[in-house]
Amino acid sequence: MMRTGTGCIDRPSPNHGPRPEGVGVELLILHYTGMPTAESALSRLCDPAAQVSAHYTVDEDGAVHAHVPEDRRAWHAGLSSWRGRADVNSRSIGIEIVNPGHEFGYRPFPAVQMAAVADLCLDIMGRHGIAPADVLGHSDIAPARKEDPGELFDWPGLAARGIGLWPEPTPADDLADDSADCAEDVAALLGRYGYDTAESRALLSFQRHFHPERLTGEPDPETLRRLRALLRMTGR
Numbered sequence: 001m002m003r004t005g006t007g008c009i010d011r012p013s014p015n016h017g018p019r020p021e022g023v024g025v026e027l028l029i030l031h032y033t034g035m036p037t038a039e040s041a042l043s044r045l046c047d048p049a050a051q052v053s054a055h056y057t058v059d060e061d062g063a064v065h066a067h068v069p070e071d072r073r074a075w076h077a078g079l080s081s082w083r084g085r086a087d088v089n090s091r092s093i094g095i096e097i098v099n100p101g102h103e104f105g106y107r108p109f110p111a112v113q114m115a116a117v118a119d120l121c122l123d124i125m126g127r128h129g130i131a132p133a134d135v136l137g138h139s140d141i142a143p144a145r146k147e148d149p150g151e152l153f154d155w156p157g158l159a160a161r162g163i164g165l166w167p168e169p170t171p172a173d174d175l176a177d178d179s180a181d182c183a184e185d186v187a188a189l190l191g192r193y194g195y196d197t198a199e200s201r202a203l204l205s206f207q208r209h210f211h212p213e214r215l216t217g218e219p220d221p222e223t224l225r226r227l228r229a230l231l232r233m234t235g236r
């Protein structure tokens with residue numbers, strides 16, 4: 001169903017299909033639009049020729065546009081994988097968040113926009129029983145292709161409202177020798193958390209989400225501590 005309420009603007013997209021039988025909504029995927037303007041993004045998401053869509057778009061002023069009913073499969077994730085399972089579109093809801101993105105002038109997400117994103121996420125999570133850990137960025141599920149919503153996205157602020165997880169390392173998450181150069185272990189840990197480690201950029205995607213001060217794509221002690229903290233917090 002469409003979300004109802006003030007500030008929600010109906011802008012239907014024809015780009016959707018049925019969810020497979022017996023498949024429920026388990027993941028909430030956050031994107032940035034990555035287009036020069038909000039209108040160019042909204043037009044594309046509703047253009048049958050583009051073959052892309054999302055359930056919602058949140059503009060920079062906080063306005064929420066509804067494109068696809070939540071019980072339908074929108075086309076936002078593309079080739080993607082999480083916790084060993086592909087076809088994320090079938091079991092997710094997708095939210096586009098207006099921002100020009102890395103290609104057209106990446107900039108901070110305004111507070112009023114993030115507040116609207118948080119309200120929408122909580123609404124969706126409550127109705128579908130989506131756990132905080134199952135709110136992810138597009139770059140988490142498609143590391144080789146995607147950078148959105150990117151390192152300027154306020155994941156800690158969302159986590160403070162129960163949306164997504166933010167790692168809180170304890171001494172238990174420290175490495176035995178702090179050398180942090182064991183790339184094989186890092187891949188194993190990333191895979192355990194959910195990343196497709198066949199993708200060489202999985203560690204970079206992890207940093208973009210959980211350690212945005214350090215976009216090196218290389219393992220370092222703090223990146224590993226945060227990864228270990230998330231594994232402990234989720235019991236994975």
Ligand SMILES: [Zn+2]
Pocket residue numbers: 030031032076138146148
């Ligand atoms: Zn995306």
